[in-house]
Amino acid sequence: TLLSHDCVPRKWHTEGRYGSRTHRVNAKIGLPLLKCPQTLHWMVSVLSGNENATGKNAGNSLYIASTKHKDEDSKESLLELLRTPGVELIYKKPILSNRIPVVEPFDSTIHPERKPENFESKMLDFLRKIDVRVEECEVSKKRKWNLQDSVATTPCSFTFCELFAGIGGFGVALEALGGKCVFASEIYEPSRRIYRDNLDTSALPDGGSIAGDIWSVDSKDIPHHDILVGGFPCQPFSTLGNQPGLKDDKKYSGRINGIDDSVLRDSKKGGGRGQLFSQIVRVLKDCQPSAFLLENVPGLIVTDNGNSLQTILLSLEEVGYKVTHEVCSSRGLTSQSRKRLYIVGIRQAAKKNESSKFCSNCSPTSFQFPFMPDLGLRAIDVLHTEKELNDFSAASVPFDLVQNISENEGELTPVSVFQLSDAQMMQLRFRSKKWKPAKLAWHDKSIDTIDSHYGVTVGKGNSQLVPCPAPHHPRRFTPRECARIMGFSDSFVLGTSRTKRSRNEWREKGNRSAFESYIKEQYQMLGNAVCPAVIAVIVGAIIAQCPSIVNSIDCVDCIDWVDRGLWAGIEIALDSLAPAKLHVVLRRLIRFYQEQKESEIKAVAPQCK
Template sequence: MFTFIDVFAGIGGFRQGCDLAGGLCVWACEKDKFARQTYASNFDIDDPEFAYDFAKDIEDVDPKDIPDHDLLLSGFPCQPFSTAGRREGFAHEIQGTLFFELAKIIKEKQPPFFLLENVKGLLSHKSGSTMFTIMRVLNELGYKVYPKVIDADGFVPQHRERVYLAGVREDVGSYWHELNGPWAEFEEDKFRKPPKGYVQLRHILEPHDQVSVKYTMSDRYMAGLRAHTIKQAAKGNTFGYRIYHPGDVTGALTASYAKSAQSILIHQGEHMNPRKLTPRECARLMGYPEHFNIPVSNTQAYKQFGNSVVPGVIWAIMHAMLPWHYRE
């Protein structure tokens, strides 16, 4: 068994995947009250082994108060990174960014492993300088870091590319290399990913006659989408809406799905307007189990699932990343 902390915990996507891999959460932190509501309704935060510090803003947390752990998990907001103070060390250079809060925890607690997640665009943000800074900071803290872009397609019926930074403390890596041969370096052959298209949209959709008509797009809405598409095309811009069929794999679910559902519309027949996904279908699209509780409004649910990680991807990373004895 391994212990982990859940930073920027959201609704618990990281925790869901790590629980399945045999992990034990010992601390979590999430600022958004609606995300905390969903998290608390699905995980036992009253467990005496769990340090309930959940409502705190990460910037108010003293890293010394965080329990020791084997693994730090976090999907972190990609705030603008300053390029000032390049020679003055990580504390000056990234002061004021939320990544700095993660770096403070890693520096203080020195966990054997960490796993960070962000949008694929992090790799090209500011022509790569942001990623360079992150990698340099983590290297300076004593970690080997393995970036990997993973598409969740195969785990779920959704193309969802995210960059994962798997970090291993240098002394831990050397130790396991000496004892057991090459330790898990996030290598392709150790990452258990189902084939693309293994799960299709049909597997997560409700029966047509069980979906409320409130999810069907109105004539006015569809007319507006078509007009806007034509207008943008005339300007040379790419804009469109996507209508998916049961055998398809969708594009990425976004946090703005409640307001801009055109990215994933579901075909309902030749003579009907398409519909948006229900919150339960979004949960399935992200790979959450049927028993996962959704206690918030539809608007908040769409935002939460759009911001989440795919738990199945996290489970697979754990098996590719952690030495075997952590998963026994």
């Protein structure tokens, strides 16, 4: 009866994560009830016989603004329970559950053996400087501090070419390091629009034009560049599919919305997704950049018993590159546990024939994947605050897409439009074998990998959800939350680049369907993106191995590129947090590294004696 009236929380509610603890009250057993209009206020008013009465303490912590109307039969069942001898309502402060497990800390540091000397001291100084800048922005009531403050003063020091660019995850990282994009290719028009809205396209050919189908691009039209980057389509190698590998002959990646059918029909070469890596090899062979960085799913390692990866590595080596690969997780620099395969190539001629005037910071040795710290970021650091959940612009949802829904479904908030329906929740609970409340994005947990299929089959348990206060169902991440999870800052524009014509076309689709189409498009693009913070750290280490890039940079003091990439990656990671949480995270990290520094001092002291 209490469950049917939403009087007690379930395990998928924020109040019921560890179950409801029973209380001993004057030789009786008490069960905590929810303090919301659906419980105390309604129950007190029913018992008092006055539907308009207000309970003594019923309004102390109301989270929910709406009330659920009960019919007479429903009301009678609750009255019958409450009038049972021995049952009474009392006001008592609840006690927390004693079943809260102790979570063992997990260190997500990558290559701790390569940690720079005095890293803790440098990290403390770095965090304190950012903390001061954040406080200055808060005092002056200016916009939130963000990475653009630093990028704007970073001089151009190298050029890069971005293939399969998506929304520009590589570009965000490389621009933060001082790179300038001279060529970009992306077939999906919505991704191209977001790329143009956020990245510098002034140096691209044809007045800043982003190329479409890479099969149709002549290598002669690609300007000289120092580094080639790209995340070639991962669907042929993903464990979420059948892993056809290099034999995948599909002509498009993901959904075809936004890809002109004529582009698919008129492709000169006619190759499918599985052969797209060959276009990277073609550009590397013809343009001979100093280095490259490619990204794909770890499933590539096991596709076709490893033969697909070996074929790709051999092809890259045959065009003159020393190739290294490694699987790295973004867990240390984002709130997401996202493992990806990174493939790095350094041109051999760059080491053998070109000048190798290096300082000690940039000696050309075989490439090693660099150290990446664990910032301990969790879901609470990127999820919306209650204030943001009342603003569609904060969730990166154009309000015109929900106006028509409001006319049919009543007043809407970002919470309500992203919450599961009753039908989806029933399917999740009784038909899905994958889903468990423990898989929700609880505030103290790392978030699961966001992929391009996020939000498509919610009822089957394939998408991680955010717990909500009772009696609400869990909700999906908003596009802005997905962007933060991937490592993009709030200054990265989402959802406002759609043209007027296409918006009108989407309105004609219908109320809810137009909104869902738009949201799934955002999920797809973000799920296909790369994590800029991780890219920045790796690219810094790559540049340190490239004499042609290092020697071409006109600077008085040689730049320690490994160090520059590390700090750029950390700054990008901090910039991607929810603005309201940044100050809290900075103070948490400052305390942590202060303790680390003190423990090292104590460890060294006995040795000195």
